[in-house]
Amino acid sequence: MAEKTISAPSGQQTNGDAEITRAQERHIPPPVDIYEAPGELVLMADLPGVSKENLQVHVDDGTLTIQAKAEDNVPGEPIYREFELTGFFRQFELSDEIDTEKIKAEMKNGVLTLHLPMAEKAKPRQVEVKVS
Amino acid sequence: MAELLPHNLKHALTRLREDVPVTLDRWLRRSAVDTHENREGSQRRSALAQLRENIHEVLNRWLQRLKRESSDSKDNRRRLPAFFRDGDPAIRLEETDDEIVVLAEMPGLDPEDFKVEATDDRLILRGQKEVESEERDPRYYYAERMFGAFTRTIPLPCQVDVSRANATYRNGLLRIVLPKTEHAKANRVRVRVA
Numbered sequence: 001m002a003e004k005t006i007s008a009p010s011g012q013q014t015n016g017d018a019e020i021t022r023a024q025e026r027h028i029p030p031p032v033d034i035y036e037a038p039g040e041l042v043l044m045a046d047l048p049g050v051s052k053e054n055l056q057v058h059v060d061d062g063t064l065t066i067q068a069k070a071e072d073n074v075p076g077e078p079i080y081r082e083f084e085l086t087g088f089f090r091q092f093e094l095s096d097e098i099d100t101e102k103i104k105a106e107m108k109n110g111v112l113t114l115h116l117p118m119a120e121k122a123k124p125r126q127v128e129v130k131v132s
Numbered sequence: 133m134a135e136l137l138p139h140n141l142k143h144a145l146t147r148l149r150e151d152v153p154v155t156l157d158r159w160l161r162r163s164a165v166d167t168h169e170n171r172e173g174s175q176r177r178s179a180l181a182q183l184r185e186n187i188h189e190v191l192n193r194w195l196q197r198l199k200r201e202s203s204d205s206k207d208n209r210r211r212l213p214a215f216f217r218d219g220d221p222a223i224r225l226e227e228t229d230d231e232i233v234v235l236a237e238m239p240g241l242d243p244e245d246f247k248v249e250a251t252d253d254r255l256i257l258r259g260q261k262e263v264e265s266e267e268r269d270p271r272y273y274y275a276e277r278m279f280g281a282f283t284r285t286i287p288l289p290c291q292v293d294v295s296r297a298n299a300t301y302r303n304g305l306l307r308i309v310l311p312k313t314e315h316a317k318a319n320r321v322r323v324r325v326a
Contacts, residue, residue, distance in 0.1 A: 001273055031276035042270075046277050048237040048304035071303070074235065076228035079289055083222040083237055110239035110304015 001034060001041060001098075001116075004063060004091035027089035030066065030112075041098065043114040049085050052107045057114065059100045064092045066112065148191055156184040220284045221257065221306075230317065232288055232310045239304030240277070248308060250294045255286040255308065290316035 030045040047055065049070030056067045072085040094100065099119040106113045159180060224235040234255055238246065246259030260281045292310035299308045 031278075032274050033277050034273040035270040035275075036273075037270060041273075044240075044277065046239040046304070048239040051303050070305075074224070074226050074233065076226040076231070076233060079225040079227050079232075081224045083224060085235075109241060109301075110237075 001095060002093045004093055026084060027087040028084075029090040030068075030088045032090070039118055041116040041118070043092075043112075043116060045088075045090070045112045045114075046110065047088050047107075047112055048110040050088065050107075050110060050112075055107060055112065057103075057105050057112070059094065059103065062094050062096075062100075064094050064114075064116075066090050068112075152184070152187050152191070156180055156187075220282045223284065223286060225286070225289070227289065230312055232290065232292055232312065234286060234306075234308040234310070236284070236306040236308075237304065238301070238306050241301075241304070243301050246306075248299050248306070250292070250297050250308075250310065252291045252294060252313070253288050255288060255310070257284045257286070257306070258282070290319070292316070 030047050032043055032045045034041060034043045036042075043064075045066055047066075047068050047070070049072075050068040051071060054069040054071065056065070058065050066088065068088040070085040070088070074085065094116070097118050098116045102117045104115040221236045221238045223237075226233040226235070236257055238257075238259065238261075241259060241261055245261065246257060249256040249258070258281075261279045263279050288310065291313045293313050294310070296311045297308060299306065301307075
């Protein structure tokens with residue numbers, strides 16, 4: 001599982017940071033954990049402020065795309081800001097070993113969990129040896 | 133995590149990984165000479181040999197993880213959002229005429245995992261974020277999310293009425309609305325620019 005180097009939605013210029021800050025909508029790559037579990041890979045992404053409705057996860061030609069929008073309904077004048085309520089975007093290249101038909105997604109407390117099951121052929125198989 | 137570590141930590145760890153086994157090997161040999169192969173000595177040696185193995189393994193794992201983290205997120209590191217970056221949630225403060233609104237990014241916590249305390253001039257967020265994976269020691273490809281305990285004290289820009297404070301936690305975002313006291317509202321000065 002490797003990260004795609006193009007890390008912005010299509011149609012948006014990505015030539016360096018300056019371009020991104022000038023784009024109409026900013027996109028931040030969410031921090032992720034990806035680890036191996038029996039028979040699958042598990043991906044967890046921090047997406048604070050994102051509801052289920054504002055999240056899109058899709059796989060297209062072996063590329064996994066996570067795209068989301070944090071709800072921004074903050075009244076008043078900003079006094080101090082350490083984060084922006086903005087868009088999240090990140091892509092990963094999936095290996096052939098992942099059964100893309102069976103990917104499951106859950107969203108809880110602003111954390112996306114994706115279960116990426118290994119295709120049957122990629123699972124290690126016990127070979128029975130018969131001795132005649 | 134990688135960006136929090138000093139730049140030369142990888143180098144220091146590599147040195148340590150090389151040095152520790154060599155030093156322990158030397159002890160082991162000296163101990164063999166000193167004790168003339170009695171039982172106590174051989175027990176001590178096997179304990180040392182075990183320790184040597186453990187240290188080597190821990191350092192190795194740490195190094196591998198460090199290597200992976202720095203190679204994975206090379207171009208994204210600068211743009212990663214700030215939450216849990218140094219263990220504390222990232223915050224925002226907003227002000228309306230009647231209220232101070234504090235927002236904190238705390239993804240992956242349950243409401244019982246954190247506490248919000250308020251006084252009339254400050255807000256304290258305390259909590260603990262646990263690793264969720266069911267595996268004991270899973271093999272990580274990416275490890276960018278932050279875990280652990282945090283305490284964050286936020287000084288407020290004016291006096292608030294704590295008894296009417298209201299906190300909601302939704303989608304990993306904590307929002308605390310703190311009504312200003314009448315005193316604080318009265319003290320507001322409008323400066324007109326001609």
